[in-house]
Amino acid sequence: MASMAVGATARPNVLAALRHSGASPYLFIVALAVAMYFVLGPRQFVNALTIGAIYALVALGYTMVYGIIELINFAHGDVFMVGSFVSLFVLTNVLGQEGSASDLGGIVFELAITFALTMVIVGILGVLIERFAYRPLRNAPRLAPLITAIGISFILQNLVQIIYGPSPVNTPQVISPTARVDIAGVSIGWVNIFIIATAIVLMVGLQLFVSRTKMGRAMRSTASDREAAALMGVDINRTIALTFLIGSALAGAAGVVQGLYFGNIQFVIGFQSGLKAFTAAVLGGIGNLAGAAIGGFFIGFVEVTAANFGYFVWAQAAVFMILIVTLVFRPAGLFGQQLGERA
C-alpha cells in the first residue's frame, strides 16, 4: 500500500525534498507551473488554479480513504455534491442570503458559518456512510464495498434530486463574481483568490494535522499496517471514522467553493468531479496527500490548456492519456511510494 506517511513526511520545502529520492517530480511540477504561466498567460493561469483547487480538495478525501482502507470510494464525488447543496441550504435557509454580500464583514461572517456548518454536516455524512455501508464489509471481498459505494452514490443523487429537483439550482455567490483586483496589471477575481487561498490553507492544515498530531499519527499507522496499529493501541474503527470525517469535510468545503464559484449546482455534478478527483489522486500517487493536491491542480491545468488552444473536447481524454503514460513510467503515480510487489 502506498502509505500516507510518504506525503506526510515530505517537506513542503523544495530544497529539502530535493535531498530525497522523490525530489524530481516536485521539481518537474514547479518547472511545469512556470512554463504553464508563460504559455497560458496570467488570466488562464488563475482559471486553472481555481478549478484545480476544487479538484484538489475533493481528491484529498479520495486519497485519504484509499490510503487507510484501500477502498475506491466512488460515493465521494456525491458527498462533494451533497456538500454543495448543504452550503446552499445554510446560505439561504439559515443565513437568508441572496446574491452577493455587500460588506467585508458580512462576507467573512457568512462564509465562516457556511464553511463550518457544511464541513461538519458533510463530515458526519461521511462517517455515517462508512459506518453503515463500508464497515460491515471490511472483511468481505475487496469489490463488495466498491459496489456499495456505487449504490450509495445513486442514493445520494436521488435524495438530492427529490429535495431540490432535477434542474440546476442557483446558489448565492457571497463574493461578487465581478469584484476584481489588479495585481501587477492583471485583473483577478476576488473569488478566485479566495478559493485558491482557502484550498491551500485547508491542505496545509491537513498536512500539519496528519504529520504533527496524535490522531494524525494514528491515521498514518493505521494506513501502513492496520493490525500492528491495533496492537499498539490505536482504535482502528475510530481512526477510520476520523479519516472519513476529515475527507468528507474537505469534500464539503469543495462543495461550498463550487457553489461560490459557479453560483449554480445540480445533483449530477458529483460524478464528473469525483472522477477527476480520483484521477488526480492516482496521478499524484494514491494515499499521498501532497500528490493528490498536485494532481488536482494538474488536471485543472490540462483542462484549461486544452480549452485555451481550442481542444476542450479532448481534455478528458488527454487527462487519462497523461495518467496512463505516467503510470507506465511510475507505476505508483508521481509521488507514490514505488512499491515493487504489494498490490
Next chain:
Amino acid sequence: MSAGQSLPAPVELRGSGIRSRLSDFSDRHRSISVLVGVGAVAAALPLIVLLPPFSGFSGQTVWVDGFTIAGIFILLALGLNIVVGMSGLLDLGYAAFFAIGAYTYAFAASPFYGNEFPFWPMLLVGAAMAAIFGIMLGAPTLRLRGDYLAIVTLGFGEIVPITILNLSQYTDGPNGIGGIDAPTIADFTFPTTGNPWPYYLTMVGLIVISMILIYRLQNSRLGRSWMAIREDELAAAANGINTVTTKLLAFALGATTAGLAGVFLAAKLQTVTPNLFRFDVSFTVLAMVVLGGMGNIWGVAVGAFIVFMIQSVLLKQLNLFFDNVQIPILSEIDFLQYQFLLYGIALVAMMLLRPEGLFPSQRRKRELHTEEDAEFGELGDPMGASPE
C-alpha cells in the same frame, strides 16, 4: 466440481443419490450440461411469461425481446468475469470493448462506409478487434497493480467513447451510425420487430458457446494460471507462470465476449451512438459480476439477468404495478423519480447481505473461509450445475 480436477479434491459432504450423480455428470460433461442448462432456461423463460402475472404486463414478443437485450448483458458479464472474477484484475472500463465490437460492425455493414459485410463472420471480427484492443490496453498496464490498474482501465473506458465522439469524420461523432444491416440467413433477414425469435435464438447460441468456451478455459492450464495470479502473483511467477502472457490473455479473452455483444447490439438496434457505451455500462456490468458472485460462471450470468431485470423492467414498471394494485398511498407516488434510490438501496442491501455475491464461487469461497469448508457443498448449486 471442476475444482476436483485442478486441485487435490477436498473432502466434500455431498448428498448421495440422483443429485450427486447429476452433478458428477455435469462435471464430466461440462459442455453438455451448459447446453442443457442454458437451453432449458432459454426454453422456459418464454413460456413462463405466458402465465399470469407476467402475461398481464406485456406480450410474449416484448418479453422475449427484453430477454435478448438481457442476453447482451449476460455476455458482457461473462467476459468481465474472466478479467475480474477469474484473474483478479479490476477493470472499470469494460464498456470500451463493447463499443469497439459495435463500431466494428457499424463500419462493416452500414451505408456510412458503404460496406455490406455479413453479420456472422463479423461476429468473429468484432470479437477479434475487441481482443486486440484488450491487448493494447493490457500491455501498458502489466506493471500496475490493484487499483492503479482500475484507474487505467477506467481511463481507457472514457478515452474510447470520447475518441468516437470527437473523430466525427470517421465515426459521425455524436450522430452515431445508422442503417446498420440486420443479420441474414440465406434470404431470411432478421425482422426488426414482431418476431423476436431469430435474435433471441442467436443470443442463446452465443451465450451457450461463450459459456462452454469459458468453462473450458477455466479448467485449462490458462484458467488455473489466472487463478494463481489472482491469488498471489509472485507465487504464480515463481512457479513458472508467465504472468505477462497470462494477464494479456485475460484482457484479450475477456474482451472477446464484449466484442460479440457489441456486434450483436449494433445488429439489433441498427444504430450505434457513443452514448450507448458510457461509464455507467462498465459500472453496471461490474455490479452484475460482483452481485452474481465473482468467478462463478453461472452466478455472474444469473447476476447479470437479475440486475438487468431490476434496472430495465422492475423499476420502470413500479408505477404501473402500484396503480393496478390500488394501494392508496403507494399509487400516488411517482416511482420513476425514485428509481436510483431503489436501485442504490438494492445494490447496498444485496452487497451487505451477500458480500460474496448471490452465488459465490465455491473455490473463492474456500480460499476466503478455509475454516468453513464443511459448510460448502451441502447446498449444492442453485442452478442445478455446480458453480465451477
Next chain:
Amino acid sequence: MKLTKATALAAVSILAFAACSTPAASTAPSAGASKGELKIGVTLPLSGGAAADGQPTLKGAQLAIDEANAAGGIGGYTLKLVPLDHAVNGKYNEQQGAQDMQTFVADSKVVGVVGPYNSAVAKVQIPISNAAGLLQCSPANTNESLTKPEFGALDYRKSNPDRINYIRVAATDDIQGPAMAIYDYNTLGLKSMLIVDDVTTFGKGVADNFQRKYEELGGKVVLRQGAPADTTDFNGIISSQAVVATPPDGVYYGGVVTSGGGLFLKQLRQAGLTIPFTGPDGIVNGSGSDEGSLINIAGVEAATNSYGTVAAIGDFPGKAAFDSAFAEHFKADADFKTPGAYSGPANACAVVILKSLEAALAAGAADDAAIREGVRKYASDPANKFETVLGTESFDANGDTTQPYISFYVTDPAAKGGVGDWAFKEQQSFGK
C-alpha cells in the same frame, strides 16, 4: 448477516415476481366509453436529470388526452396515455428506448406514440416503428437526418421507405441553424462569432449547420469548441487565446441549457463579455422564475442581450390559453406546474394523433390493426391539416412539418415583474 443460498434465491425470486405481478392492465372499463380503451404511448426520458426535459413534455400530451376524455373520448373509445421512461442511470438511453418502442409496437391497442425527445433515441426507434407501421410524432427532434432522404433518412426507414410513420412538429436543424446565422449576420450585424456546442447529436448538429451558413455569408468564426454536456467550467474557453486575440462580435451556443448553456452565459458575462448570446431552441426554455431556465441560471442581468430561435410558430393565438390551461390542470402537482419548451409541441403531437384517430374511426376502421394503420395514414397524409396549439399543422412527404417557421426570441429583462422572460420578436417561414 449470513443468508443461505436458498433464502437468497427466494428473495430474488420474490423481487422478480413483485416486478412482474401486475394484474392484467386495462381490464377495468372506463365509465362513459362503450367500445373500450385505446392507448397512446409516450416515449421520453422521465427520470434523473432528464426529468426536467421529459416531465413537462409528458404533461403537454397528458393535457390533450385528459381533455379528449373529458369530452367523452374519441369515437366511443376512452384514451389512455402510457408513458415509458427510457432514462437509464439518469440519462436518455437508446437501447432502453428501442425496448420501449418494441413494447408499444407489440401492444395492439397503442394507436400512436408521442416522442422521443432526443434525436439519438429516434434513430433507434424509427426502424422499429417503421417496420410496424406505428405512428410516431416527436415534439422535439430536430436532427435533419431523421426525415430527409438527402441526409440519410432512408437508413432509418429501411423496412418501408415510402410508408411514413414518423412525423414531427419541430423544424429541422438545417433550417434552424442557418436561420440564426442569417439573423446574426444580417439583422444583428455580428461579423465574427465564438461557437460552442455541447457535443450531442442535437447541439453539434445545429452548430454545424449554423457555422456552415455563417461562413457562407462571410462571417468569421473566431473559435469553434465543444464543451461536453457535463461541463461546468467555461472560463478556459471564454478566456482562450483566440477569443482574447480577436474578441468576437457574438456567441452561438449549440446545445441545451441543461448541458451548461446557462453556466456558459453566466461566466461569459462575469468575464466582462456583454456581446449577444445566441442559440437554438435549446436555450429558449422559460422565464426567469422557472427553475433550470437559461434566464434563471445566468441571472436576468446576464441574460440580457440573448437571442434564441424556436423551431415553431412563436406567435400563435392559442399560447396564452394553453399556458393557463396547463397551469390549471397540473396545479396540484409537486413539480413541473408550468409548461416547458416542448409541452406545447407535445400537446400538438397528441392532438394530431387524436384527430387522426377520429378520422380513422370515422372512415370505418374497426379492428386494432386497421385503427393503427388508419391513424398513421391520416396523420402522414400531406393533404390533412390539424388545428393545434401551435397553429395549423400538416406534414410533408417526409413527415416534416410543412410550416417550418422559425421564431426569433430575445430576452426581455423587464418581463414578469423583473425576473425576465423571452419575448417573441419575429418569425419567418422557411417553407419551399
